[in-house]
Amino acid sequence: MELSGTIMEKINSGRVYGEAQFNNLPPLRETYDLCYVLSYIGVLCPLAAGEAQYSVSKEFPPHVIPGNYTFTGTATDQMNNELFCLKGGCVITG
Template identity: 35%
Template sequence: MLIAVKYSNTVWLTVLFTVISANPLMKNPEIEAQCHHSSCGTSSDKIQNVTVSYAPDPPQANKNVTIHFMGTLTEPIDKGELNAQFFFATRLVKNETYDLCTLLPDVNHTCPVSPGPFGFTIVTHVPPSYKIPPGRYAGMVNATDANQNVLFCLTGYCIVYL
């Protein structure tokens, strides 16, 4: 479901951001999906005003989609972790924790990250429609700093019908 990148953890995170932020398959008359994404964060998160958008909207099967993540970092980040969970139906397919500072170079950032506007863009390939089985896809991504303070939290799901 992804671009070819050098780290498998980036591949899984791109899948997760695709599920969270996009309706991952439309423009095929044989497939319908209902998708939703939202913040699971609070007013005390270290990254505020989080938005996730994508282009084209809606994404198209067998084409690239560009996913934009933006927010405002309220405090510097010296180190942290990112936890990613990906579900198909009710089955947990992937549950991984990553060193945040190891991931940031893949999106053109390095630790420490200074307060202020913070964003990145991921380009991924949406698979052909015949490779997308019907069912419920869900994901959650949350990040914490070294003191376990929440940086951000996003959840999303798509229900795919044939």
């Protein structure tokens, strides 16, 4: 996954709101600390204003259950301004 854009103001903190669904089961909804989530891809807060480009590639662990996965997510900054939204999915076979 690649993200790119312009950060208008320094980002000190924020939230990531995510929803994931497996097959047709009820969705799992969670809220995470933005800086904690970014640390998983090697990005540390604060984020400076200016042009930004990030690339993320992660493998699923071998114990993930095969099936259809969908996800959506939005992120907000410390002022509750929306930073980005994501929507995607995948099919895991095994």
